[in-house]
Amino acid sequence: MGPVVTSRISQIRRISCVLTILRTGDDDVAIKVLYCGICHSDLHTIKNEWKDTIYPCVPGHEIAGAVTEVGASVTRFKAGDRVGVGCMVNSCQSCDRCAGGFENLCPGIVWTYNSVDLDGTVTYGGYSSNVVVHERFVVRFPDAMPLDQGAPLLCAGITVYSPMRRHGLDAPGKHVGVAGLGGLGHVAVKLARAFGARVTVVSSSPAKRREALDRLGADAFVLSSDAYEMKVIYSSIFSDQTQARGSFIGSYICDGVGVVHAGCGGHHGRHHQHGVREHSTDPAVGIAEAQRQDGAGRHAREAPLI
Known part of the structure; x- marks a missing residue:
């Protein structure tokens, strides 16, 4: 994908860069992004108002789209499914909080963007063409729900x-x-x-x-x-x-x-x-x-x- 990223370090400037999508791992779901909502935290992040932005930054954590590919171990999704991704894309998946369904409290939580994943790569969000996400952090949209209306429900x-x-x-x-x-x-x-x-x-x-x-x-x-x-x-x-x-x-x-x-x-x-x-x-x-x-x-x- 080739998103245009707006950043502010010493001043606001616009840069263009090409970011390579990771390959789909055994537990991953590849998603074509069709809609992505806007959260105020996106604005804080791109302006570095929380002093932790990793540039280049691609925000967006209200992602709605369609599955294009699934890994060999994925059982809950298949190509063509209508799915969404919220503010998390990974966690340690081994602590008590993860086991109890509270991955958002995991010390090793990985945010959808502006975060470092377990393999050391930086995460990029939904203001892009495609995303690759672990199956555990993908949700399915009901067939009757329009994706553009469903995206804001993810945040x-x-x-x-x-x-x-x-x-x-x-x-x-x-x-x-x-x-x-x-x-x-x-x-x-x-x-x-x-x-x-x-x-x-x-x-x-x-x-x-x-x-x-x-x-x-x-x-x-x-x-x-x-x-x-x-x-x-x-x-x-x-x-x-x-x-x-x-x-x-x-x-x-x-x-x-x-x-x-x-x-x-x-x-x-x-x-x-x-x-x-x-x-x-x-x-x-x-x-x-x-x-x-x-x-x-x-x-x-x-x-x-x-």
Whole structure:
């Protein structure tokens, strides 16, 4: 493949280079890239804002495409399958975390791009013609799902879907708050509505009100700069948590804003912080971490699977 790579070392400049695709190993799946979504971490990386970019850099970790070749040991895929690749392409595959399905917590995790694989080669992402990925890190798209719409689910989608499922929010009768109506927020609202939850969107932009209520189907919209609206929604969170079991059992805040909003989950609610601030020194946090604050004031980090 011959992608054009934009890099910034001392200044932004454009270079052209030809990168050679690795051969398909016994456990690998070769994929023709048809679509690749854009994540804000891609922008941070190409600008070297996390101070770890390996140039030339080819970003892209919301990859959707078709299988062109499989290795001799591959059993789950065949040529022609519609598949996707998220933010990981390898791990040690031998530690307890990998054995438990938490490869995203593996100390030897290999990111889809800007990472060094186990064989010492640098990984390149989905803004390219083809990728070669270990079978373990390839997922299959349902036949009815358009690939261009499915690609963002490999990052924004799974980041909000995983904690919702993990904490029992995939059933009617819950109250889900979505702070920030950006990429993650859009998907969070859609998933929460599909699960049958009551959804409140909290945003600093009054222009997002109509989009949240009319287009995405949220039940309520709160402007974060409006002290009265914030007081009302804060009171409703506590009210939800004190009602009898079987009605509203706690509230859940899905936070896609890159700042920490301590305490907004209430006494027994859950607050998940998704995303990372622009100048954070740990880019892995932005891709694979949500933060929960419970009523005892304990803080726990939970990494959604991708």
